[in-house]
Amino acid sequence: MLFELDEEKTLFRNSVRDFAEQEIRPKVEEMWESGEFPYDIIEKMADMGLMGIPWPEEYGGSGGDELAFAIAVEEIARVDGSCAITLEAHTCLGSAPIYHFGTEEQKREWLVPLAQGKALGAFGLTEPEAGSDAGNTKTNARLEKGQWVINGTKCFITNAGTDISAGVTITVVTGTREDGKKEISNIYVPKGTPGYNIAPKYKKMGWHASDTRELHFDECRVPEGNLIGKRGEGFRQFLKCLDGGRIAIAALAVGTAQGCLEESIRYAKERVQFGQPIGKFQAIQFKLADMATNIELARTFTYKAAALRDAGKPHTKEASMAKLFASEMCMQAAVQAVQIFGGYGYMEEYAVSRFFRDAKILEIGEGTSEVQRLVISRELGL
């Protein structure tokens, strides 16, 4: 059992790395400062086929798989978190529900432009009173004369408010189940639908250039046919998509941590204190050795989770483990990277200070560390 990428994946990694180095790196500081959405970079990512990696070519995708996608997210995160999360949310949250559960017609109409990168996809799950507790979803839709009439609020939604955002798939309460619990369904709402209002961008701790907003639905009407899959299957659908999303967030964490490591090694070789580069001191060496070890473990396991998903095998536990371990090791790597940089690490113009701020959300988004531990515990039969 040799844990090596095949030639195809290796070439793809190198190609995405080149892209990130040449096209993204020169713009990272400017994106951080201005917080402006990187339309030019996303357009180039689309040209390269990165916006539809796992989807079949007949739907405008690249015909790749989850592993190829994870590698792309990792390589972009190694340079910039905002671009990486834009790609991740677009694919795993915005496009995946339509690909996995949409009708042929929905795929033709909505998935193709997303996979081609002509439009950006988004998914709305979190609400002011429903995050980890998705069962407490308040946004509701009632069927009236062949239309869903939607009311409610979604928060922390990625990719919904850009000029190229196509629309958002949201979880809504569509009634009450026989067991008395809420019936949750997923409905697609195109941008520009009357009653669908998009708030200004949040000011975030990190990921400055990614688009994150609150969405308001006020008597918003969409055709009955905008229901994704079957009524009442909203939970099952987003759990399946979240398994993929968690693997991708793990990859994003591996890439961010790799960025921390490379910056730190370079700095440790240059920075001289007490007459020698600080990389000659064991105190620094051991931090770097731990970072490198944790990154390697997280990467290997993330690829395993992706390979399981590609093979169509159960992977809920592995996806949660990968996300939990990778995001927590990434936060630690960022903490240590700033420590190695000392005072400079606290200055915004140093990449590690940005990685530090970007890293924290990885322990929160797409299931907090606590939720991951719950999922893993349940998988253990507890």
Place this chain on the structure above:
Amino acid sequence: MNMVVCVKRVPDTAESEVHIDASGKDIDKSKLSFGINEADNYAVEEAIQIKERLGGTVNVISVGGKDSDEQIRMALAKGGDEAIRIEDPAMAGSDGFAIAKALAAAIKGMEFDIVFTGALADDDGSAVVGVALAELLGVNHAAYVKKVEILEDGKKIKVGRELEGGLMEFLEMELPAVLTIQTGINEPRYASFKGIKQAAKKEIAIKSLSDLGLDASEVGEAGSWAVLEKFTPPVVGEMAEILTGEPEETAAKLAAILKEKGLV
């Protein structure tokens, strides 16, 4: 347009520490990453853009071991059609002239309009292969090309050569020709996953010297005009002045020198 592009796999030394290896004739490459020679990447893009505009084929050639397949496959993934890799133990120690002989042997049987190479290799920096190849093939050439225009009949081209100080020299020449391409001539694309998948199905023909009808004595050190003796780190020459002392002192000395020479 039938085109050939020659590519070379080179170590990336831009941000790495470089050490001379035990043989004294090479650098230690064990910890370096490798990629396509930068100018060759532009050459590949130029050929593919011409193919996209006018049709034709792009044949990729490289001299090197199996590792070079990575650079060849990447060129195929971007739109190259066929590939040849020349591999033979006797190639070791070849200079640019000997490399050009092997490439010429592989290319001469083909029907080609343009052969592209990079203007300069990132590792040895000789800038020899392209022009030597043109002589061996007996065709026209232009070096440091930064603009290529195919003239209407497709039998002639107009090329812009980059000269010192940003000047461009324009020439017209008849095809076939060898063009050595300068970086910046275009915007090289990035291989997509789709392209990489398609490239996996394309064959890379491996050719030995005997396949090419060459004798071992024509390449390697025996067939080279230049033989590498040894690498040494740069020595501090008489012209160099090393400033010593505390940073405040050295900065003041440096400022004084720059002012004295009228440079600031």
